[in-house]
Amino acid sequence: MRARARWRRVLARGAVLIGAGALLLSAGGAGAHAFVARSEPRTGATIVESPAQVRIWFDGPIERLYAVIAVLDRDKRRVDKGDGRVSPSDDRLLEVGLPPLPPGRYRVSWSVVARDGHTREGDFSFLLK
Numbered sequence: 001m002r003a004r005a006r007w008r009r010v011l012a013r014g015a016v017l018i019g020a021g022a023l024l025l026s027a028g029g030a031g032a033h034a035f036v037a038r039s040e041p042r043t044g045a046t047i048v049e050s051p052a053q054v055r056i057w058f059d060g061p062i063e064r065l066y067a068v069i070a071v072l073d074r075d076k077r078r079v080d081k082g083d084g085r086v087s088p089s090d091d092r093l094l095e096v097g098l099p100p101l102p103p104g105r106y107r108v109s110w111s112v113v114a115r116d117g118h119t120r121e122g123d124f125s126f127l128l129k
């Protein structure tokens, strides 16, 4: 009887330790954040044709509800179509439509929340000649 009680205590302690270990692993685990894998147009690109959209691919899934993307002109006026969203067919792709744009420098601002709950934001520009 006594031995069984001791076992139960040992098992309970083990479960706590395993739980703590799992927490540490998930908190420090790599690959849960969302980093930009690539974009179109690329960061700093000079392009000659007005792109139909801006697309940013992340290295992991991003939350649909919290993804934001905006394209601004030099005067910080918003030029995108306001339809920014995570692609319905690819939860790593953030995209927004653009109308035909006049030549100029444009800045893309984005903010996303990764599956681990971490917010990441960034911006880049491209030049349309």
Ligand SMILES: [Cu+2]
Pocket (backbone or CB within 6 Å): 032, 033, 034, 114, 116, 117, 118
């Ligand atoms: Cu993270």
